[in-house]
Amino acid sequence: MNRLNTEKLVDSIGNIDEDMIEYVQMLREKPPSPHRMRILPIRAFLSVAACLVVMVSALAMYALREPPGAGETLGNDSVLAKVVNLVFTHKNSESGVQTFSTIDEALTSIGYESMKFPRLAYEPKTITVYTSDDQNVQEGAIKLSVAYEVSESINVLSQAVIFNEYPDDADRSAAMDSYFATDATDLSPSREEWLVETVSRQEDQILYRLTVRYMESSRVEADRIIQEWENYLIGG
């Protein structure tokens, strides 16, 4: 029987084919600066956001052709803002709130290098970040806040995203409960799994993936989805 122990495993990893080792060695020789490393996820997000602004502009122009009422967007008190408040207030009820006037300040506060936000039509007025020791939570807060500030239309898309991801009421409720129940100080494997399966998926992929889904759906259907989601959150 091939019984395995960790030392044998370590030795076998030492015999990984050289072409794969050489490739990683090449990466090691050219390490990105801490600056580049840390802002990469935000850059990726901003690229997506910039694309969304273009798509949303096209959508808005299309909406203007429709009868009055059909293309209304939500106001500042949008659902996404409530989601952000709900989630991060709950998670950080004791640690309070920090408010920043620019994205630069907000990013710097969690260790990102200062950066500009040049590709968007306007500089956001205020970014609110609910403080936490958990970097995943902080990054999530920034991303959601940025999404909120960049465009109300993006907010609309984001709501559809969240709703679509959890079409079943029970699943949606469980997902939110799971998010709320996560203890930022818990570093157990089960939490790591949860972060991989839920948080990173939501933060990095869902927005884009489901936005595309939203864009492909009919506007009437999308508005219905958003309304239901808003009722769920606000109307209880």
Next chain:
Amino acid sequence: MTDAEIVALYWERSENAITITKSKYQEYLMKISYNVLANTQDTEECVNDTYLAAWNSMPEQRPSVLATYLGKIVRQISIDKYRKRKSIKRYVSEYAYSFEELDDIFSDGNTPEQILDEKELDDAINRFVRGLPEKERNLFIGRYYFFDSLKQVAGYNGMSEAKAKSILFRTRKKLKEYLRKEGFTV
């Protein structure tokens, strides 16, 4: 000087081979060894042993990429030293952390009746690593071949430390499952 020219010096039995190797790869080899041992004096010994091992293995061997060839030697020499000294004193090194991460997943099968086909395991590990998505593969090799810290592997893979940690956790679990399917008892 190119690797081929340095290797040629080894084949000619020119002592310049070691001098030039040292000037070109000393830092690289020290890093790998230090990741295992976390002790400068032991690291220097291992790197010197590596030069000697390279000297003794060439001719016969004619490596095309000297860095990889020497890196493999210094990795094994350093691990051997770690194992030899582990009972005397405990090293707090990246290797120790990497080992613990793997040890959490893989049970210790170090029993008298243990029979392990090492070639079979090498092949299985190679197939597994090659089949991983590129980012996962690079993280895995960075952490468990080079024993770089989580911060470092996350850095040269362009992601946050938390994300690298999560991906590595998933990869270890996948590896365990894969090896089970391949007939290993883990």
